[in-house]
Amino acid sequence: MKHTVAVQVANESGVLARIASLFSRRGFNIESLSVGQTEKEDVSRITLVVCGSQRVLEQLEKQLNKLIVVYKVSNITNDPAVSRSMAFIKVRADYSTRSEIIQIVDVFRGEIVDVANDSVMVEITGDEGKINAMEELLEPYGIIELVRTGKIAMTRGKK
Amino acid sequence: MTKRCTGAEIFVKSLSREGVETIFGYPGGTVLPIYDKLYDSDFEHILPHHEQGGIHAADGYARSTGKTGVVIATSGPGATNLVTGLATAYMDSVPLVAFTGQVPSHMLGTDAFQEADITGISMPITKHNYLVQKTENLARIIKKAFHIAGSGRPGPVLVDIPKDIMMQEVEFSYPDRVDLRGYKPNYRGHPLQIKKAAEKINQSRKPVLYAGGGVIISGASSELRQLAEKAQIPVTTTLTGLGAFDERSRLSLGMLGMHGSTEANMAISHADLIIAVGCRFDDRVTGKLDEFAQEAEIIHIDIDPAEVGKRVAIDIPIVGDVKGILTELNKKVTEKSGNGWGSQIQEWKDMDCRKCSEIGENGRLSPGPIIEEIDSLTEGEAFIVTEVGQHQMWAAQFFKYSHPRQFITSGGLGTMGYGFPASLGVQVGNKEAPVFLLAGDGSFQMNIQELATAAKNNLPVKMVIFNNQYLGMVRQWQEMFLDKRYSSTCLRRRADCPPRCSEPGEDCPEMIPEFIKVAEAYGIKAEKITEPEDVRPALERALAEPGPYLLDCLIEVEENVFPMVPPGGSLYEMILEEESE
Structure with a gap:
């Protein structure tokens, strides 16, 4: 099962190394990880998507909490939350297919952020399913390059 | 008015403020400024003949006195020679602060002479580590290092100090206390959990106490004895828990696990309740996990929440300091004059399983x-x-x-x-x-x-x-x-x-x-x-x-250790003696 975990950590050098080292050493399987500053200058937030049983997840949370640089670990998998990731997809496009591609991208509320003679670059933001669907639809045209961010998530309302 | 001091002076003053009396250390290029200040200081300084010897000595000092051990090594090979000692101390929760010299800040990352990324190397084998980036931070980091090493579940902390940091002058003031946002060990056990545990103990007919090194670290031996005597519970200890309970007591079962006694391993295997105190269900203790203590419910008392449920599912977890929790528990358990299985345990004890000949087979010593x-x-x-x-x-x-x-x-x-x-x-x-x-x-x-x-x-x-x-x-x-x-x-x-x-x-x-x-x-x-x-x-x-x-x-060259639980075997499947040929 997949879990989304939000981790507040100290914004200092070496923090990511500590967390990555913990995961590899204890054999936790990370699907995606994104990290960035928060509203507080000295705090960063890591959003993790991890696979594993409830027991594995419990151990992961406890091990993360043991790190001195970790301030707070919250499993937000079952909380009402908004989550997004983003992708750039460079797809083959010539004069005959370009307009079709633009239509597909419009339907998905993506954006064309670069156009070249034989390709376009698409920016798409959304949950995992949406990005997967976009990728599937663009596949037949020939995907040249794809890059996607890890997921970021925030629970709704107060808290 | 605060006086200006070099980093090396701050180091010496900070250690005095921490009450350090003895240092185990080996000098070298990047710790020269510190050694120059130590020359005039009152610390007892023991020079080992290898940094590994130094850190193990600091570890033995710490384990035997309960104080935090201090070791110093120079950068590069000096620091990497500490690695085994750090891992040893980390595994057994020994409070140590290791100070390493480091190449000057401006040379970090250039593969300078005797440079090694010791904070990177030691990350998974220390409780925490620091690379000091400013002399202004040194005193506070030393304070934090001692605080982290000695509190909660103790462990080694490494502080890596570049040489220029030791030489720069800043104003010195030593903090009285530090507050670490990401480190707040929980000492007090949950009262409701303690109550539940006491009820279970009172109902149990075949209880066993399984005590580990945490009892010793917490200073809870007399509380453990009280619990054992009041509720008449036999006690087995782990290897690192030896000494937590007087083995001359009638209630002692000796050590459990791979080379544990018959009575300890059989008692664990047949108990209806195990009260695990300051221990972590190590594989050498449990044997085959699926068959460990199958008939028992398990109460686990430990200060490290990550140990609870790590290897064995726990029925009643109590996270906190063993000493305080046992004190509370002792108030709630009822006094018993005996338990349901004293005679059974005596039978196992009478088997006297430790096999060692009086004189070795070939006339050599046993x-x-x-x-x-x-x-x-x-x-x-x-x-x-x-x-x-x-x-x-x-x-x-x-x-x-x-x-x-x-x-x-x-x-x-x-x-x-x-x-x-x-x-x-x-x-x-x-x-x-x-x-x-x-x-x-x-x-x-x-x-x-x-x-x-x-x-x-x-x-x-x-x-x-x-x-x-x-x-x-x-x-x-x-x-x-x-x-x-x-x-x-x-x-x-x-x-x-x-x-x-x-x-x-x-x-x-x-x-x-x-x-x-x-x-x-x-x-x-x-x-x-x-x-x-x-x-x-x-x-x-x-x-x-x-x-x-x-x-x-x-001694006899081919003498073997018995009893032995074969690797991957269950505790009740001990091999008791040599098979005769």
Whole structure:
């Protein structure tokens, strides 16, 4: 099962190394990880998507909490939350297919952020399913390059 | 007005403020500024002859005194030589602060002379570590390092200090306390959980207390004794828990696990309730996990929440300091005059499973009686420090431990080469106490250079080598599970021996080295013992000697440790003795 975990950590050098080292050493399987500053200058937030049983997840949370640089670990998998990731997809496009591609991208509320003679670059933001669907639809045209961010998530309302 | 100080001065002042009396350290290029200040300081400084010896000595000092051990090493190889010692201390939750010199800040990352990324290297084997980036931060980081090392579940902390940081001048003030946002150990056990645990204990007919090193760290031995006596619960301890409960007590079951006693392993396997205190269900303790304590509900008391439920599902977890929790628990358990299975336990005890012949089969010494002789001569009051291997298990089985911190051994990591330097640290921290090192002939050679440290500081450690001329524990596994194929375990083996040989014999070459000659080279008195009747007089001579003393005991070469739970086996499937051929 997949879990989304939000981790507040100290914004200092070496923090990511500590967390990555913990995961590899204890054999936790990370699907995606994104990290960035928060509203507080000295705090960063890591959003993790991890696979594993409830027991594995419990151990992961406890091990993360043991790190001195970790301030707070919250499993937000079952909380009402908004989550997004983003992708750039460079797809083959010539004069005959370009307009079709633009239509597909419009339907998905993506954006064309670069156009070249034989390709376009698409920016798409959304949950995992949406990005997967976009990728599937663009596949037949020939995907040249794809890059996607890890997921970021925030629970709704107060808290 | 605050005075301006260099980083090196701040280092020395901060250590004084932490109450440090003894430092184990080895100088080098990047710690020169610190060593220059130490030259004028009042610390007792012990110079080992290898940084690994230094950190193990600091570890032995810490385990035996309960204080935080301090070790200093230079950058690069000095720092990497600490690695085994850090991992050893981390596994057994020993409070240590290791200071390493580092190349100057502007040279970091340039592969400078004697540069190694020791904070990167030591990340997974320390509780925490720091690379000091500004002299202004040094005092606060030292304060934090001692705080982290010694509180909660203790552990080693490494502080890496670039040389320029030691030389820069700033205003010095030492914080009285530090508040770490990401580190707040929970000491107080949840009252509701304690209440539930007490109810379970009161209902239980076949309870067992399983006590680990955490009881010793927490200083909870008397609370443990109270609980055991009040509710009449038999107690088994782990290897690192030896001494947490008086083994001379009627309620003691001795050690459990792979080489544990029959009564301990059978009691755990048949208990209806296990109260696990300050321990972590290590694989050497549990044996086959699926069949561990199948009939029991488990209460687990530990300060580290991550240990609860890590390997074994727990029915009643209580996270917090063992001492406080046991105190609360003792108020709530009802007094009993006996439990439902005292006679059953007595039956297991009567089997007296520790197998060691009086005299070895081939007329050589037997290890068990040597250890019992040490016990009797010291009236059970000595510190016993061990290396790792067969002799370590015999030391656990044959000495009756009665005090916490009396038995010092590398449990979790199983570090050969730990014992000898650790025994020196124990002696430094306990100047008047008798300290015995029990070592194997293999392990002793892993830090044999520390004979110089023992001699120069006149540390009166009594070294007893159980010399079977094999890497005995590995040989035992080869004998029992690998068709007696003694691959690379014979220490008498020379280049011209036959390529495969599993039969030690009269014609085998002499063991290298001759330990008594090595000892003599360091000016340490030594004797070789071959006859059982010489053991006691030799031990008496060793004890009478005001300095260090080495006894090379030639024991039966193929003696095995029993009982033994075969690797991957269940605790109740112990092998009790040698199969006769």
